[in-house]
Amino acid sequence: MAKVKKYETVKELIFWSYANLAMAHTAVERNQEKYGTFNYVIRAKLFKGLKDETMNMRSIFDDEKIKLQTGQICNYCGSNQNLALDHIVAQKMGGKDDAENLIYACRSCNSSKGKRDLMEWMEYKGEFLPLMIIRRYLKLVFKFCKENDLLERKVEELDTFELPFKLENIPIKYPKPSELKLNIVAQ
Ligand SMILES: [Zn+2]
Numbered sequence: 001m002a003k004v005k006k007y008e009t010v011k012e013l014i015f016w017s018y019a020n021l022a023m024a025h026t027a028v029e030r031n032q033e034k035y036g037t038f039n040y041v042i043r044a045k046l047f048k049g050l051k052d053e054t055m056n057m058r059s060i061f062d063d064e065k066i067k068l069q070t071g072q073i074c075n076y077c078g079s080n081q082n083l084a085l086d087h088i089v090a091q092k093m094g095g096k097d098d099a100e101n102l103i104y105a106c107r108s109c110n111s112s113k114g115k116r117d118l119m120e121w122m123e124y125k126g127e128f129l130p131l132m133i134i135r136r137y138l139k140l141v142f143k144f145c146k147e148n149d150l151l152e153r154k155v156e157e158l159d160t161f162e163l164p165f166k167l168e169n170i171p172i173k174y175p176k177p178s179e180l181k182l183n184i185v186a187q
Protein backbone atom coordinates (compact mmCIF):
# COMPACT_ATOMS: atom_id res chain seq x y z
CA MET A 1 0.00 0.00 0.00
CA ALA A 2 1.32 3.40 -0.92
CA LYS A 3 2.09 5.65 2.00
CA VAL A 4 -0.21 8.63 2.10
CA LYS A 5 1.27 11.70 3.69
CA LYS A 6 -1.02 12.89 6.43
CA TYR A 7 -0.05 16.51 6.40
CA GLU A 8 0.86 19.30 4.06
CA THR A 9 0.45 22.42 6.11
CA VAL A 10 2.15 23.34 9.36
CA LYS A 11 -1.18 23.07 11.14
CA GLU A 12 -1.74 19.54 9.87
CA LEU A 13 1.76 18.48 10.92
CA ILE A 14 1.18 19.73 14.48
CA PHE A 15 -2.24 18.08 14.61
CA TRP A 16 -0.88 14.82 13.30
CA SER A 17 1.81 14.78 15.95
CA TYR A 18 -0.74 15.69 18.59
CA ALA A 19 -3.16 12.97 17.47
CA ASN A 20 -0.35 10.41 17.62
CA LEU A 21 0.54 11.65 21.07
CA ALA A 22 -3.06 11.21 22.23
CA MET A 23 -3.04 7.71 20.78
CA ALA A 24 0.15 6.91 22.67
CA HIS A 25 -1.35 8.42 25.80
CA THR A 26 -4.40 6.14 25.75
CA ALA A 27 -2.20 3.09 25.26
CA VAL A 28 0.23 3.97 28.06
CA GLU A 29 -2.66 4.69 30.41
CA ARG A 30 -4.05 1.21 29.78
CA ASN A 31 -0.63 -0.41 30.16
CA GLN A 32 -0.76 -1.81 26.65
CA GLU A 33 2.28 -3.49 25.17
CA LYS A 34 1.45 -2.27 21.69
CA TYR A 35 -1.13 -0.22 19.86
CA GLY A 36 -4.50 -1.65 18.96
CA THR A 37 -7.67 -0.69 17.13
CA PHE A 38 -9.00 1.40 20.00
CA ASN A 39 -5.90 3.60 19.95
CA TYR A 40 -5.96 4.05 16.19
CA VAL A 41 -9.60 5.10 16.38
CA ILE A 42 -8.71 7.76 18.96
CA ARG A 43 -5.98 9.06 16.70
CA ALA A 44 -8.21 9.21 13.62
CA LYS A 45 -11.05 10.92 15.48
CA LEU A 46 -8.84 13.50 17.08
CA PHE A 47 -6.94 14.26 13.88
CA LYS A 48 -10.20 14.78 12.01
CA GLY A 49 -11.71 16.79 14.86
CA LEU A 50 -8.69 19.08 15.04
CA LYS A 51 -8.73 19.67 11.31
CA ASP A 52 -12.42 20.46 11.06
CA GLU A 53 -12.25 22.43 14.32
CA THR A 54 -14.82 20.42 16.22
CA MET A 55 -12.05 19.62 18.71
CA ASN A 56 -9.12 21.63 19.98
CA MET A 57 -5.79 20.86 21.59
CA ARG A 58 -7.26 21.39 25.02
CA SER A 59 -10.08 18.92 24.46
CA ILE A 60 -8.54 15.97 26.23
CA PHE A 61 -6.13 17.06 28.89
CA ASP A 62 -5.87 19.39 31.81
CA ASP A 63 -2.33 20.73 31.80
CA GLU A 64 -2.38 22.95 34.83
CA LYS A 65 -3.64 20.15 37.04
CA ILE A 66 -0.85 17.88 35.86
CA LYS A 67 1.68 20.61 36.46
CA LEU A 68 0.56 20.93 40.08
CA GLN A 69 0.68 17.17 40.55
CA THR A 70 4.21 17.00 39.18
CA GLY A 71 5.47 19.38 41.84
CA GLN A 72 8.98 20.71 42.14
CA ILE A 73 11.12 18.17 40.35
CA CYS A 74 13.04 18.27 37.12
CA ASN A 75 10.39 17.72 34.45
CA TYR A 76 12.90 15.93 32.27
CA CYS A 77 14.55 13.45 34.64
CA GLY A 78 12.71 13.65 37.99
CA SER A 79 15.64 14.89 40.05
CA ASN A 80 14.92 17.31 42.89
CA GLN A 81 18.48 18.68 43.00
CA ASN A 82 19.70 22.02 41.64
CA LEU A 83 16.42 23.07 40.15
CA ALA A 84 15.88 26.16 38.09
CA LEU A 85 13.12 27.31 35.81
CA ASP A 86 13.69 26.36 32.21
CA HIS A 87 12.11 28.03 29.21
CA ILE A 88 10.75 25.30 26.95
CA VAL A 89 11.11 27.63 24.00
CA ALA A 90 14.27 29.67 24.61
CA GLN A 91 13.64 33.31 25.37
CA LYS A 92 16.31 34.34 22.92
CA MET A 93 14.27 32.67 20.21
CA GLY A 94 11.05 34.39 21.14
CA GLY A 95 9.87 32.08 23.91
CA LYS A 96 7.74 33.86 26.48
CA ASP A 97 8.48 34.34 30.14
CA ASP A 98 5.14 32.97 31.26
CA ALA A 99 3.87 29.89 33.07
CA GLU A 100 3.05 27.94 29.92
CA ASN A 101 6.61 28.14 28.74
CA LEU A 102 8.29 27.46 32.08
CA ILE A 103 9.08 24.19 33.79
CA TYR A 104 11.52 23.05 36.42
CA ALA A 105 14.69 21.47 35.18
CA CYS A 106 17.81 20.36 37.00
CA ARG A 107 21.22 21.78 36.23
CA SER A 108 22.37 18.61 34.56
CA CYS A 109 19.43 18.45 32.11
CA ASN A 110 19.66 22.16 31.56
CA SER A 111 23.28 22.06 30.50
CA SER A 112 22.76 18.92 28.43
CA LYS A 113 19.93 20.64 26.58
CA GLY A 114 21.96 23.81 26.16
CA LYS A 115 20.78 25.89 23.24
CA ARG A 116 19.00 23.03 21.57
CA ASP A 117 15.34 23.07 20.81
CA LEU A 118 13.52 20.61 23.07
CA MET A 119 12.72 18.09 20.33
CA GLU A 120 16.22 18.41 18.93
CA TRP A 121 17.54 17.60 22.38
CA MET A 122 15.21 14.63 22.62
CA GLU A 123 16.57 13.24 19.36
CA TYR A 124 20.09 13.86 20.52
CA LYS A 125 19.42 11.95 23.74
CA GLY A 126 17.77 9.16 21.78
CA GLU A 127 15.07 8.77 24.39
CA PHE A 128 11.50 10.00 24.40
CA LEU A 129 10.54 12.64 26.95
CA PRO A 130 7.37 12.16 29.02
CA LEU A 131 4.31 12.65 26.85
CA MET A 132 3.08 15.54 28.99
CA ILE A 133 6.17 17.56 28.11
CA ILE A 134 5.86 16.87 24.41
CA ARG A 135 2.24 17.90 24.58
CA ARG A 136 3.06 21.23 26.12
CA TYR A 137 5.75 21.72 23.56
CA LEU A 138 3.32 21.07 20.70
CA LYS A 139 0.89 23.58 22.16
CA LEU A 140 3.62 26.20 22.35
CA VAL A 141 4.62 25.54 18.76
CA PHE A 142 0.99 25.78 17.70
CA LYS A 143 0.56 29.05 19.54
CA PHE A 144 3.71 30.50 18.05
CA CYS A 145 2.62 29.53 14.54
CA LYS A 146 -0.82 30.95 15.10
CA GLU A 147 0.52 34.26 16.33
CA ASN A 148 2.89 34.48 13.40
CA ASP A 149 0.42 33.41 10.72
CA LEU A 150 2.30 30.25 9.86
CA LEU A 151 -0.37 27.61 10.40
CA GLU A 152 -1.65 27.52 6.84
CA ARG A 153 1.79 27.51 5.27
CA LYS A 154 3.15 24.39 3.65
CA VAL A 155 5.72 22.64 5.83
CA GLU A 156 8.49 23.01 3.20
CA GLU A 157 7.87 26.73 2.97
CA LEU A 158 9.22 27.18 6.48
CA ASP A 159 12.58 25.59 5.70
CA THR A 160 14.19 28.97 5.25
CA PHE A 161 12.55 30.66 8.25
CA GLU A 162 14.39 31.46 11.47
CA LEU A 163 12.16 29.71 13.99
CA PRO A 164 12.58 28.78 17.67
CA PHE A 165 11.92 25.14 16.72
CA LYS A 166 12.55 22.86 13.79
CA LEU A 167 9.53 21.32 12.17
CA GLU A 168 11.53 18.27 11.14
CA ASN A 169 12.10 17.42 14.80
CA ILE A 170 8.40 17.32 15.65
CA PRO A 171 7.67 13.68 16.38
CA ILE A 172 5.22 12.10 13.97
CA LYS A 173 6.08 8.59 15.09
CA TYR A 174 5.94 7.61 18.72
CA PRO A 175 7.57 4.50 20.13
CA LYS A 176 5.45 1.63 21.35
CA PRO A 177 3.58 2.32 24.60
CA SER A 178 5.82 0.13 26.75
CA GLU A 179 8.69 2.50 25.95
CA LEU A 180 6.81 5.65 26.92
CA LYS A 181 5.83 7.41 30.10
CA LEU A 182 3.07 9.92 30.67
CA ASN A 183 4.70 12.07 33.26
CA ILE A 184 7.92 12.22 35.12
CA VAL A 185 8.08 10.78 38.62
CA ALA A 186 10.40 11.95 41.35
CA GLN A 187 13.65 10.01 41.54
ZN1 LIG B 1 16.93 16.69 35.10
